Amino acid sequence: EDQVTQSPEALRLQEGESSSLNCSYTVSGLRGLFWYRQDPGKGPEFLFTLYSAGEEKEKERLKATLTKKESFLHITAPKPEDSATYLCAARIQGAQKLVFGQGTRLTINP
Amino acid sequence: SAVISQKPSRDICQRGTSLTIQCQVDSQVTMMFWYRQQPGQSLTLIATANQGSEATYESGFVIDKFPISRPNLTFSTLTVSNMSPEDSSIYLCSVEDRAGVRADTQYFGPGTRLTVL
Numbered sequence: 407e408d409q410v411t412q413s414p415e416a417l418r419l420q421e422g423e424s425s426s427l428n429c430s431y432t433v434s435g436l437r438g439l440f441w442y443r444q445d446p447g448k449g450p451e452f453l454f455t456l457y458s459a460g461e462e463k464e465k466e467r468l469k470a471t472l473t474k475k476e477s478f479l480h481i482t483a484p485k486p487e488d489s490a491t492y493l494c495a496a497r498i499q500g501a502q503k504l505v506f507g508q509g510t511r512l513t514i515n516p
Numbered sequence: 517s518a519v520i521s522q523k524p525s526r527d528i529c530q531r532g533t534s535l536t537i538q539c540q541v542d543s544q545v546t547m548m549f550w551y552r553q554q555p556g557q558s559l560t561l562i563a564t565a566n567q568g569s570e571a572t573y574e575s576g577f578v579i580d581k582f583p584i585s586r587p588n589l590t591f592s593t594l595t596v597s598n599m600s601p602e603d604s605s606i607y608l609c610s611v612e613d614r615a616g617v618r619a620d621t622q623y624f625g626p627g628t629r630l631t632v633l
Contacts (some may be wrong), residue, residue, distance in 0.1 A: 438620055449608050449624035493558060497620060502547060504622060506558040
């Protein structure tokens with residue numbers, strides 16, 4: 407069964423303290439790996455798509471990387487406004503749907 | 517990317533009643549998706565709605581409980597029928613940006629927060 411697992415479930419950091427979020431996937435064939443940010447009471451906001459192992463994407467303080475088994479979302483010198491739940495999702499070859507992980511709830515303390 | 521709106525943004529309903537959620541997109545899209553996000557959980561796909569054809573439902577979801585309409589390329593509705601407290605969730609529609617730069621990417625609406633008493 408296709409499965410996406412995120413860790414940790416929750417992460418609390420001090421402002422400026424860099425860290426990484428993990429997304430491991432077990433799927434029959436990966437078409438793309440997606441990262442979203444979700445603020446409370448809102449829909450997921452698209453961040454990145456990664457298609458092949460070794461690919462990296464960056465946006466401001468965030469960088470996403472992909473291997474054959476997992477993806478990492480690195481956050482460098484985070485600010486309180488980076489506090490949110492970060493979701494990763496896998497799109498399977500030959501299918502339209504996204505399989506989501508449970509998310510990592512990130513809190514950045516000032 | 518497409519701009520997606522949903523109505524209502526939230527509602528509180530009595531058990532046994534039905535609620536229809538609307539999803540409007542500012543551009544024509546082929547594929548629209550309906551997801552459910554239960555409290556503290558991640559997103560689960562309910563069904564895929566293509567214009568001009570019947571919706572395709574995921575395992576565990578049936579048309580009698582979640583009928584979907586897709587009358588044109590910019591609009592869809594999801595009805596939650598005969599509601600029970602277990603249906604309390606956030607319901608999200610999404611569209612796929614096949615024509616855009618980021619092909620295959622799904623963009624999400626703001627969601628409808630449903631509480632069933």
